[in-house]
Amino acid sequence: MKFIPEYFKRVIRFCYYRNERNKVYRERLIRKNQNKQLQLQYSSEIEKLIIFVVGGASWFTGKDEISGGIMSIASIYEETVKLKEIHCAEVIMVTSPDAHLLLKHTQFPNDIPLYRFNQLSFFSNLHEVTIHIPEYMFKPLLIEKLRQKLSPIKVNQFHLNILNQRIDIMPTPEVINSIRGKGYYVTQTTAHEQYSNIEIREKYGVPLHKLSVYATPERYDFRPYSEKEDIILVSPDMGELKDLILEKIKRELPRFEVIIISGITYMKYLELIQRAKYMITLGEGLDFYFIETVFSGGVSFAVYNQDFFTPSFEHLNGVFDSYQSMVEKIDDVINKAETDLNYFQDTNGQQFEACHKIYNGDFYKQNLIDFYTTDYLFP
The missing domain is CATH 3.40.50.2000 (Glycogen Phosphorylase B;)
Structure with a gap:
């Protein structure tokens, strides 16, 4: 199969798997709605953007799968939107490059529209981006794909923030250093008090800021x-x-x-x-x-x-x-x-x-304000 062109692989999957056929029909409508939604919600001329990258739908069901991680990211997104006077940016959530598409998360209450990764090229006048990436996704290949989609921006205007929600699946310091070495500014925000300390900051070599989770x-x-x-x-x-x-x-x-x-x-x-x-x-x-x-x-x-x-x-x-x-x-x-x-x-x-x-709501909101004003716990 590895020598077969990607186009023919897609045809084979479409013919052989019912789930693949369901996905093709479903995602056609999702793309149409996302294109319309993007035009209504954003201007292509905005100069500053905050991006949240998340996983997509299940191939089997076409729906999102509920988890504490995605609910935490959704909460950070919602509070970030409320802080526009502080960070002066628009905020968008996109699914990762190879994810099955979703129009929105349906397994928990939220009003967050989801866009596909390729739609980032819509923003043609960006000067600065902050990109929140879950720890398990923080890999050189994803960063390179982000760079390609946001090519007008200089590398030193990329702020990559690792959402360190589980310390046991963090990328290695070597991976982080290889990405930093290309000129990106990298930070990490933590979800747990136990690893929000100077030792973790020194281990990974990037500024660390505790966000916690909104579980008041x-x-x-x-x-x-x-x-x-x-x-x-x-x-x-x-x-x-x-x-x-x-x-x-x-x-x-x-x-x-x-x-x-x-x-x-x-x-x-x-x-x-x-x-x-x-x-x-x-x-x-x-x-x-x-x-x-x-x-x-x-x-x-x-x-x-x-x-x-x-x-x-x-x-x-x-x-x-x-x-x-x-x-x-x-x-x-x-x-x-x-x-x-x-x-x-x-x-x-x-x-x-x-x-x-x-876990305290007031602390959580202040932690977000401190992050966007670069008042990090461990700079």
């Missing part, structure tokens, strides 16, 4: 224990010992309904965390599953991960030192919370306080 308690409907149901939610992550944990819960806590979060909209998810008493998150630990459940009145369970949790979480009820410990003790913790209301409330209260120290 005011955004959630806090429900007391008396309004909760016997539901245990589980993140979709394929965490270590997941099967053993679920088997233990089903055996020892049969009255609880266990629901794995998958294939639902964000609004349905919010409804579930309002109703559920408990959440088990098997990803990085201090994620939206953990935080949003706590801010909704529930108790979260996770394994302590020093890359994401700050030390204040290490000895909290519900935070285990290993997955083996979670397997052995989680049913005892839940039984204790079910027989002692004070224990449930104290556990939620401790988790709530630890989360609120880090």
Whole structure:
């Protein structure tokens, strides 16, 4: 197949795969709407632009897949739009060069129009760009494609910001240095307190600024224990010992309904965390599953991960030192919370306080202002 011209590959995929045919028909309409929308929303003569690069649709469904990462990026976009008097730029969100096209994200509430990568060439008079790129996408090939699409701009007017939302999948310092060496200005913004420090700034050799995420308690409907149901939610992550944990819960806590979060909209998810008493998150630990459940009145369970949790979480009820410990003790913790209301409330209260120290709407908005005025945490 590698010797077959790309055009014939597309024809073969179109003939062989129904999903490919669906995509072709779907994206024809998306392109038409995007072209019309771009003309209405932007002028080709603008001189300063802030770009957010995100993933696209699923090839199987044609829809976006909900994740904490994309919701965080959407929040940064929405707050950036509100700060136009500070940064004096227009703001646009585009899907990555090879992504399946989307007109907008539909799995969570937002009013953000999405454009395709090739539409960046519409802006013919740009003098300066700031480009926010998720850490897993920050690669030389993408930067080169951005350079080609935005060719009127001098390299030293490119500000590339790495959205460091997961420290464990950051590009290597060597990759970052190779891109910096071509004249680009590179920074990183962080989502977690634990790796917002001088050591990470020095490791990657670029300015670091903490943004955090917009997960303030005011955004959630806090429900007391008396309004909760016997539901245990589980993140979709394929965490270590997941099967053993679920088997233990089903055996020892049969009255609880266990629901794995998958294939639902964000609004349905919010409804579930309002109703559920408990959440088990098997990803990085201090994620939206953990935080949003706590801010909704529930108790979260996770394994302590020093890359994401700050030390204040290490000895909290519900935070285990290993997955083996979670397997052995989680049913005892839940039984204790079910027989002692004070224990449930104290556990939620401790988790709530630890989360609120880090995740605060006012701090989050000020962090964004500081970023756009180059008042970085670690310049």
